[in-house]
Amino acid sequence: MIIQTKALKLIKIYSTICDKFEKDLKYSCERFSNNTKQDLTDQEIMTIYLFSVAEEQRFTVKQIHQFACDYLLSWFPNLGSYAGFSNRLNRLSEAFRNLTASLLEDYFPKDCYVNQSLLDSMPIIVCSGKRKEKVATDITDKGYCSTKSLYYYGVKLHALAFRRNNKIPFPEEIQIAPASVNDLTVFKEAWANKENRCFFGDKIYVNKDFFGDLENEKNSIMMTPIKGVKGECQENKNRDKAANDLFSTAVSRVRQPIESFFNWLIQKTDIQRASKVRSTKGLLVHLFGKIAATYINLTF
Missing domain, CATH: 1.10.10 (Arc Repressor Mutant, subunit A)
Known part of the structure; x- marks a missing residue:
């Protein structure tokens, strides 16, 4: 009972x-x-x-x-x-995927800034990089998580989320990619067609040529912390350091809630650990079932 x-x-x-x-x-x-x-x-x-x-x-x-x-x-x-x-x-793996999309669409908050999006990814660990990959090999591979200093087998959970004022951002779209796939590659394939949007990402999204074209074609810009230029002279670094540090701090402060979003998911569902999964469909249930479980309470 x-x-x-x-x-x-x-x-x-x-x-x-x-x-x-x-x-x-x-x-x-x-x-x-x-x-x-x-x-x-x-x-x-x-x-x-x-x-x-x-x-x-x-x-x-x-x-x-x-x-x-x-x-x-x-x-x-x-x-x-x-x-x-x-x-x-x-x-029911595909049903959980569609349920997640339906929940995010039906219970969209009114306080979202629809022209501002936060970007980040989180590793979903199936097993340690020291072991041989045997589970869901069609969608997983070996990757490296710099924040954890860890090689692992699994996938990455990529989130594009609308910014909200003083609240956890609300995911607009969620993508799953093998662990080795670069975050910028996922952006180019899934979200490069977004128009009139201001994106906030980390340094992995630094690509002046690509985002210059995106701004001209789609009127969308990418804001990232300043990344140092290899071979730049020390005088130029010292001259621009104060301005670059202020800009980088401002961008990092805006995009910090997307990290809180992932931490919230981990706390609520333990989604990052997928070591008990034994098949591709099981991994998809683990991912989309856990996300759906966090947002099903919106119906109450």
Whole structure:
């Protein structure tokens, strides 16, 4: 049994999932076989996952299934075995992806600066770089995280988020790329068509030629901390140091909330650690299911 306040949240999550399932999610996991009607529905599986992550901080599939067995069996009597639950959950990877996009679209805050975007990425670690990669090799590879001084196998979670005043930014789009892919490459492929936008990023986005063309063609600019020029004489460095430091501090202060956004995700869902994942679909459920769990409370 669970307390009444959490029971009401469980009902609300289930109601939201059912509404969105009938609208479009069902097309992401439609079955064309004689076994289309299951005792435990896809809506119930998604509800169990989202509720367990959002309200109970159960982050692995085994923990989620065990919690459901202990406390939610009266709500979901056809829960079944852990193996069956895990297999059914992985089949819903695309439904979780579409649910995340739907939640971000439906509950867009009114206080966003729609002409100002913050950019950053976060490593999702499947295993250490010292080990051999065996899981989700079609979307993961080896990368290096400079902030952690760590080589790892996994993916990067890239976020383009609208700036908000004194609040965590709200993600406009989220992209997944192999760990070795450069952040600037992702920007060029996914977000270089944004018009009339002021982007705030870190030094990895420094590329005067590309962003000069972007400003001329799309009226969009990239603001980054000043990056030193290799081979520049010391006199020029000293002359421009004060102005460059002030500008870099101002840009860093504006883009700092995107780091808080990632820290918030980690704290709420432990999304950065994906060592328990055993398949590509499982990794996608881990990513988009955790993000959906953090934003499902917007429905309350």
